[in-house]
Structure formats: C-alpha cells, structure tokens
Amino acid sequence: MSTPVSELTPQSYKSDEHPIWCPGCGDFGVLASLYHSLAGLAINPNNLVVVSGIGCSGRTSGFIKSYGFHSVHGRVLPVAMGIKLANPSLEVIGAGGDGDGFAIGGGHIPHAARRNLDLTYLIMDNSTYGLTKGQYSPTAPVGFQAGSTPYGNIEQPLNPLAMLIAYGATFVGQGYSGKPRELADLITRAIEHKGFAFVNVISPCITFYNTYKVIPPLLREVPRDHDVTDRTKAFALALETTHVSLGVFYQVSRPTFEEGVAEVIKKAQASSPPRLDEIFAEFS
Amino acid sequence: MIDYVFRVGGEGGEGVISTGEMLTMALARAGFEIYTFRTYPAEIKGGHANFQVRASGKLLLSYGAAVDVLLAFNEEAYQKHYKDVHPGGVVVYDSDSYVPPSADSLIFYGIPMTSLATEKVGIKLTKNIVALGVLSELFDIPFATFEELLKDKFGRKGEMVVQKNLLALKIGAEYAKGQAKRDQIRLGPGPRKTKELVLSGNESLALGAIAAGCRFYAGYPITPATDIMEFLAKELPKLGGLVVQTEDEIAAIGAVLGASFAGKKAMTATSGPGFSLMTEMLGLAVAAEIPAVVVDVQRVGPSTGMPTKTEQGDLYLAVYGGHGNCPRIVIGLSSVEDCFYGIMRAFNLSEQFQMPVVVLSDASLGHRKATVPVPDRSRVPIVERRKPQGAELIDYKRYRFTPDAISPMAIPGMEGGGYVAEGLEHDERGFPAASNHEMHLRTTQKRYTKFQEVEAIANELARSYGEPHPDIGIIGWGATEGVIREAVEMAVDKGYSVGALHPKILYPQPLAKLREFMEGPKAIIIPEVNFTGQFATLLRKRFAYDFIQLNKCIGLPFTPKEIFDKIEEVAAHVHAGQRTHAAKL
C-alpha cells in the first residue's frame, strides 16, 4: 500500500530497481538530492511522473517509485509535454544526459523553453557520453580526447545556461552532484517554479571523464545580491569563464502553456456549443 | 440517370478550388451524390489548378472518366483539359481571357466573366461567382440552392458582401439566359431528399477521430495531411481537447505517446517524410505497449517527391518501418465515409491491443470531397483500454503475462499503479531485462500473440464485391476501393465473371479471407498506385500465387476504365485456358 503523504521520506521514493551506475558516479548524488527534494515537497508518488532519456543518466526514472517513462534517446521533452498536457495536475520531471538533451534532443529545448510548460528538466551534465563509453559531448571542452576524438576535440562546447536563458526558459539554475544538500534545495525551487524550470547539474563521470578534482576549485555560489529577474545579469553570470556558479541564475514569471490551452478552450467553447452534432452541422 | 462530370480549370490561387467547392456544395445540397478530385500546383500562388466534381443520382465510387462540362478561366485551362471533354461535351470559357478555336465535336459558351464582374458588380474577384450563375442557368442547377449557399458562406462577412455575391450570381445567370442552348445537360433537383454531409477524406477522418474520443493531437504541417491538424485545432478545443503544433514529427509522436500514457486518446497525422521520422518512436509504442494512432496521408516519394500528388507507396514503411520485431496494426482507408469509421476502428484497436495503429490514407482520398450520410456513431462502439482494478493494483505488474497478452494499463494518478513505461526489454513489472534472453523471447511472443485476435477482426472487416465465385479476382487496398468496385460492376455488366476482395486491415492480414478468396479464380489482379506492387509483395510472402500486378506510378489515381481494361485483357487469357497462378500454400 502507498505511504500516507504526511509520512513520506526520501526512502519512500526509492524503487526496487537498483542503480547500475559505477561506484562514485555523480548521478548517485543527483538521485539522492531528488529523493530529498521530493520528500521535502511531499509529492504524492501517484501523481508524479519522471520521464527520462537514454544514457547512464537516463536510467533515473527507473530508480524512483512513482510513474515513469523511459523514452528513447533525446525525446524527454516531447514525451513530458504530452503527459503534462494530457493531465496538468501531474507533477512531471524530465531527466537526462548532456548528450540526450543537448545533442540528439537539442532541437526540442528552445520550444520547450518558449512554450513554458510547467515542467522541471534536469540535465546530468558530465560532458561525455557515459553509456557509450566516453565520447565527447556538446559540453566537452576543446581538446577533449577520447575514442572518437583521438587527436582532441576541435568543437567549441555549448553553454547550457546561456542557451536556456536565451531561449526564454523562465527558471535557469545550476547545481553540482557533489553538493547534494544545495542541489536538493535547487531542485526544490525548480519544482516549485510555475513554468519551465531547467537545472544543469554538473555530475562527473568517474569512469570516462573524471572531473572530481577539476570542478570543485572553480565552484562558487551565485552572488547573494544577484537579481534573478535581470536577464542581462543572468547572461553575464552564465558567460563567466573564471568560475562555475551554482544556484538560480534566472527566474521570471510568465503564463504557462497549460494556462494558454485553458484560454483557447474557453474561447472555442464560447463561440460554439461543445457537441459533436453541432460540428457535423457545419458540413451540410 | 443523371451522371455528369464538371471540371474547373484556371490559375492557382485565383479561386479555382473555391469555385469547384461551391459548385460541389450546391450540387450536394440540390440532392446529388458527388465525388470530387482536385489537382493543385506545388506553387503557393500561380501555376495551374483544377477541380473536378462528378454529380450523380446514384452513389459514386470514382471521379469518373470523360468530362461533360469544362469551365475554363484561361487558355492554359482549355489547352490542358479540352481533350478530356467527350465528344458532344461543353466548354464554358471566360471570353475576356481567351477564345478557343472552334471544334466540331464540342459545344462552346463564351461568357465575358471578367468584364461582367468588373463592370456590372464592380469587383473582379466575383468572376468565379458570375461563372457559377452561368452554370446554374445553362445546366439547370437550382438557382435558389446557390443563393442559399452564398448567404451561408458569406453571411459572416456582412450583408454587403452577401449582396455583392448574390448580384454576381444573378448577372451570370442573366447573361447565360441570352445564350441559345445547344446542349442537353440539365440537372434540376436531385433525387436525394435527406441531408448529407459534404466532407473531404481528411475532414471525415478528423471527425471520426473526435467521435472515437480523440482529445489530443500533436503534429507538424505537411501536405497533404495539414488540414487534419487545422480542422482539429478548430474543433477539438470546443470539446475540451487540444492540438499542439510541435517542432517536428519526432516531437509530435513523442507528445502523442506521452498523452496516451497519461490516459488520453491521442493521434498524429503526417505524410511520408514525417512518417519516416517517426519510426523510432513507433517502436517505443510497441515495446512499451502504448496505444497511439498515426495517420499517414501518403504522397509521392521518395524524399520530398511530389508533395501534392498521390501514391500508395508507404505500405512497406507502415508495416515494417522501425527496427526489431515490431508488431503494429496497419489500416487502409478506402473512401471518404470509410475515413470516419476507419479511424474510429483505429482508435478502438489501439486501445484494445495497446499498440500503435498506422492508418494509411493518400492525397487523392484526403483531399477529395464526397457526400456522405450523417455518420452513425453507434456503428462502431467505442472501446477503452483495459485498466487495472482492485486487487490488480496490489503488487501491480504493468506487463503481466495474461492469456490474451493484454495487460491492464494503469494511468498516472491511480494509487498503486506506479510503473515505468519501458523501451528497454523488460519483465512483467517493467523492470529492465536487457540481458535476460528468455525474457526477450517471452515478451516478443506476448506482443505478437495480440495479432491472433486482430487477424480475426481483419477477416471480419474485409469487404467483397462482384461475383462471389469469380473467374477473375481482384485484391485491392486503401483508396482504390471505389474505382475497383466500379470497374467490377462494368465488367459484370458485360458478362465477365469478376469479383474483388478489399481488406481494411492490411497488417496483420486477413489470411483466412484471403485464402478463401484465392480458392476459385483462375487469375488474380492486384492494382496499386505504386511502382513495385507493395501489397502484392506482402501477399506473395504468405501465398505462393502468381498475382498479376497492375501498377500506376504517375502521381494520379486509377480510373475505373484502366482497371476494366486490365480485366478484359486478363479475361482473354483466361478464356484461352491459361491458368495464371501456380500452387497455393
């Protein structure tokens, strides 16, 4: 039987499927933070759907005791959109890797951001394709050397935060798997945000691109006096090269797609009675 | 029996199609059965467009053969079509634009349509309405019907617009009164007194989807499927549903799967290029057992092909598209009316069997209009997916092995129903079983077991025409049903022993029905609007039968005559005692 909502703990969200990740993988930290934040918000598992893509990170949906949808590579956002539009009362969270989200699925991001559905989207960014054994990803640095770039990566990496701010996401933040408490707080704020909330989580791949030593010295918190509603300042923060900031970069309020749909339905029903026979009559 | 073919030709974008459509509506309202065919240029504006409508006192099965009345707005229209007008037929032309050379075999009425519109009405665009007034007067199509139609059509734009159009209609009719009538074509009121709908295949399909309970549509614009999306965008919100125009077809089918997973009946419609993009997710729907309806309004391929022209070229893709052993149901739509009931069945099948259903229409069917009786929804009772009840939600197994291979499907929000819709190979609970060899066999068997029942339904749905035990058999699929039926009737009238079988479910095939049908005939013809004979090829895998293929691959549908000619040709061989097929399996 399901647990009463009042007694939900992080444990309540653990599924019977055990993570198959390498010991030390950053994704464990992300999952733990997610459990905490779900419990903190007391989200009813019966109303929660976690949609994930394909990759090591894509296995996330299986580890959460709720409804889930393990889709195909790169298609987290379209599936999540369909679910949310079919039943806006569901809590829908998308999760996937940097390859899943920014490479093969990159075409969906601008549109999800523009539409502003009330979704939370977590990217577990390890700058590599973990599952296919370590090729460079869209966030891998120039010079990254691996199977498909034996002479070093020659492509400029993309900047996820600047990209999402540019595309019109209404919540853009960044966390680090090695700081699970702060990450849980950030995920909580993202879930609470009404609109499309994007969180880039730096989550190292210990096996193929171990950045555990490189990342921590660069980290700092988003300055306390940062105005999250100022888009220009958010860009400036995202484009910084000397530091990697953690926290909320940008957050504004804009009507959601679901609200727009409700308006459309209202308009349509005002002009015509909602009956199929009336629609037939238009064609005679 | 009244049975006339009207064709309107002129510059695309200058109201040729809307003139044809108004003529169609008027003929339908006057009590005739109608059947239209239109070709329009790939260009947005300009280029040649033509619209054909056949009107008859009896049910129509094809767009007909020779033209009785050609309405030519310019020289190109005349030059392109006068050869299709049968001897004794009529050409009505805009004499301000072009005067054709006289021809003994044709009857001409030259009307200065443009100057009547500019000088007498004051609006050049009303020349189309002037032309309708001319047709009404010349061929005795009830004038009041046109008047009523114009009032309904332009009423929203205000009294002024209505009056101008009525004036144009009257001016056309009055001018025509002055013409000495040299032809015999007179329609008057038609025999049908009950009201019917005038629908295109795409409209009928969209209405059927609504009737089936579809409340979610996602799609990306593509000719010739776009009007399904536009229709639903207008109508679905009235019923509390919605349409999303996605960023591409991959997102469209993704959103459909998400919506269906969350409990809505959902659909997407596209054409070949978009359907090609959808195949990966079609497989996801099969693996995760999610109901979904995917419509492919086929156009000429490969690649961008001929976007506005018709072909039955996507059958292989519909049946086999995607990787792995990937069972899905494929339905062929055969008439405007069948679009309504066919899509209802598609939703029912997808719900009942929890698998994707691919529905094949084509440009010729999607864009032609016909009179259809007001649909009777009770003919296809609505089926809902099986959901878990009571004890099934304790230790719930989404993909539980059951005798009929259908596992109750929980919907998010149901207490105790939590599971992961899984595209990885999985066990009964939906847990990944990507290294479990035996499990892969069991789940594959589970997914294919559903076909047993689908096949039984396919046998029930296949339709037959003509002689029950014919010497010559015809097997068709999709939008060729009407022409085949008409050709069979022509042949039977001439004393040939011919009969046809038309399966509705194309995959899995109605094997029992097909086997039974193949018992008798000495030869079987399979007509298809494609190059290689895709259905014939599929059937050859099941039956060692030397089918005679009749393929047309010029972007246009068959005429009944083309099929009739093939019947005659084959009949000559059959009478000479040649059996054209080898052993049967």
Ligand SMILES: Cc1ncc(C[n+]2csc(CCOP(=O)(O)OP(=O)(O)O)c2C)c(N)n1
């Ligand atoms: C269409 C398709 N192409 C390629 C693959 C192979 N593939 C699986 S996961 C993956 C990349 C994973 O990288 P990422 O999304 O960053 O996830 P990570 O494993 O790093 O968490 C690839 C290329 C696939 N499953 N589907």
Ligand code: SF4
């Ligand atoms: S390969 Fe890398 S990303 Fe994948 S589980 Fe191992 S450590 Fe994590």
Ligand SMILES: [Mg+2]
């Ligand atoms: Mg990655």
